Amino acid sequence: MFVLAQALSAAARGAPESFADLAQRISPAVVNITTTTTVAGRTGPRGVVPEGSPFEDFFREFQDRNGGDRPRRSSALGSGFVISEDGFVVTNNHVIEGADEILIEFFEGGELPATVIGTDPKTDIALLKVVADQPLPFVSFGDSDVARVGDWVMAMGNPLGQGFSVSAGIVSARNRALSGTYDDYIQTDAAINRGNSGGPLFNMDGQVIGVNTAILSPTGGSIGIGFSMASNVVTKVVDQLKEFGETRRGWLGVRIQDVTDDVAEAMGLATTAGALVTDVPEGPALDAGMKAGDVIVEFDGIKVADTRALVRQVGNTTVGKTVRVLVNREGKTQTLKVTLARRETAEGTAVPASQPMDEDAPSESLEADILGLTIAPMSDELREQLELPASAEGLVVTDVDEMTEAYEKGLRAGDVITEAGQQKVAAIADLETQIEAAQEAGRKSLLLLVRRAGDPRFVALGLDD
Template identity: 45%
Template sequence: MTKRPTIRTALLGAVAVTALGAAVSAPSLLSTAPAQAAQIAGQPAPSTIAPGSFADVVDRVSPAVVSVKVKMVESNASDDEESGPQGMPNIPKGDPLERFFHQFQQRGMGGQKAKPHVGMAQGSGFFISADGYIVTNNHVVENATDVEVVTQDGKTVPATVVGTDKKTDLALIKVKSGANYPFVQWAPAVPRVGDWVIAVGNPFGLGGTVTAGIVSARGRDIGAGPYDDFLQIDAPVNRGNSGGPTFNVEGQVVGINTAIFSPSGGSVGIGFAIPTEVAKGVIQDLRDKGSVARGWLGIQIQPVTADIADSLGLKDTKGALVAEPQKGSPAADAGIKSGDVITAVNNDAVDGPKELSRKIAGLGPDKKVALTVYHDGNSKQVDVTLGTLPNDQQAKADAPKPQDEKAQLSSYGLTLAPAASIAGAGSSGVVVADIDPDGTAAQKGLQTGDVILEAAGKSVSKPSDVSAALADAKKDGHKAVLLRVKTGDNVRYVALSTTNAG
């Protein structure tokens, strides 16, 4: 059976995270191509294609790269109360025996409480100051009870965790003793796709190891967090490389190795590094305050698709569509509405929702920003004072149970019902009571339990309001109608084609 490739972190040790692996790669001596062959669209040919050796750079930066060893306590008890350890029966919740078996699970055969297991993990890191501050990954140290740093000359030094940031998977630690440590500098500019990079770390616990490759892509979103903006590199990144630096050929840090895409845990030439432009601000906040304070607008946003752009009269799909401003948020107080499209922050264009989130977060709380907003066919500037990003809130949605008063939009594969007729759906809007998984509406992302709040910018309360909006839009020559849809606590827009409208 073929294993599906997965994103894996680069932590080495007895923890639940699967580590990375691969072989050492040495730079090749490449001959320089003829100048005329390298010229593209009038561009001058480069003087060299690849450096003959990275040895001088490696000699200079390697002393600043360390191994980070972490001790952590792992509980023997299962987090899932419905399943016990091996050999124990599965007891349904609420069963009279549930409490008994759960207590049995927590204790040994002699009635003594089971001792927690002490686990070890290992990653990499690098000094950024002579007084002992070290950058690594959050997932390397987040459960640590003790942290030790092993320097290039084999010296082991205890360290403490200064601060961590789970959203970017970054952490700052500091050695407890000593000074005048060798350290490296952040790169002042972002690397280009095709630039050479050098990854240094401690893969498989072997000791300091160097690999080389190029930047394969920028701005990768691998689903690791809300601010994903990874560099993709093909320098082999392996188990134990988490938190290690990626250098440019000048010996400056352009990224922090974090994860790979792999079917086996070993390198296949697709590695991901947190770019310096993301890391610098986070690490500075951790150093100054021990935590990261991010700017907050208080809006739910989504990409602008081609259908949505056509419905709103936009020329392209740039920007972030506001699905809903949170009540009492900085955005709501500034007058930003559902259906607005934010296209720039302080005159800096926004390509999509991820970029908007990163820009706002990076500006920090209490900053005054000028947003360029497309509203009702016109662009305008909205001045907003950012708030502080609240702690994460987990949304919970209970699927409604369809009852009566349903109406079918068979051409879309939809069965709709007034929200007021569905238990738990609220009093506003129209509920998707049933949906054909192969129908047009399902292909656009609608699902059973969704509540349609608006169609073509107008509130709806019964299925006929939705069908009328589709029919009117088709009559007026519009290709699609924007539906404002609520799923649980989240609100978004769905563009439904008018082709099937009556």
């Protein structure tokens, strides 16, 4: 037992006796950031007394004497770190957003004004530049992908405006998502507080593996749940900001959703891996022949786990690159060649809410109760009520039984069913035909493509035996 314990102890990397040597070596590259912003003054005593109050003139005079109507200066504090000897500094976008002036304070003394090279609100990263008389001490990025849960890390910054401070802890979790499309956060219990935003998270080699961005706390102070944007995300953003002053992410041009267990069963898929295409507006994917209902299982030679993984992979791919995309279409795999466009350019492009209406589609006027839904064929009256374009087609959900699976999965009156079993439906008979086909094929559920305010999603509803 003793020999085994010794072997295990030798294999594991123990806690360092002290972090002092590491802190001393890398501290000179960590900076405090002070921003100043002009805030407009009040135009009157509104919010203090009701308009027309007999005290209105009194409060207006009081505010005038105390500068209430004049613009005022507001300051904020954050952290950052130098990544090159010629003065490039990385911090959070929210630290410097809207600032009129940015001042960098160095660990070894001295201050320098900074200019903004570029920002990326999607990852909350900003790149600044200072001009110094001599080369500045700097730190390098490490590979965040090799960081393991349980590894020691050290956070540095300016918590609560108290000046340079060091805290240590471990990697608590990896690949955390908060609210952004490109989120890849390292969770740590190293103390991170307000003012630490934009500061570095170091590994024990003194490399930056994360940018401290957020905390989870009911009190506003550290409770041991902090989040740092992974360096492998940050480095790509920084490189683009340095070269272009902006980000240039790849854009595939599809709307997607995760493949759930019931959707996989309805489509006859063996696994839930991949990203299910719900809509293909004008863009690279449409030009390459991609269709709604395709499941993207591989992108540029890398298997797709889910929608989040695909979005990040596409975004990290060079604009203009032609990639191979493997899709599962109606049970068979097919390879498409897609030339990626730029996401930032495409984000302002309107996405069509629906496909053109089939002029030969039969018209109906009767409602039907199917799968817990009361549905009716599309009509000019329904298009007007739902504010849909004249081209909108499909079956309109007019009511949903609240005791059914359809209600549990979020279907509501006003939704439009445009496909069932990956086939277009324009009449109630079309839906009934797809239900019969699914039952004959031994399927336990039917896949519906549902649109709400133009936004599509797939929903699998169980079929009665």
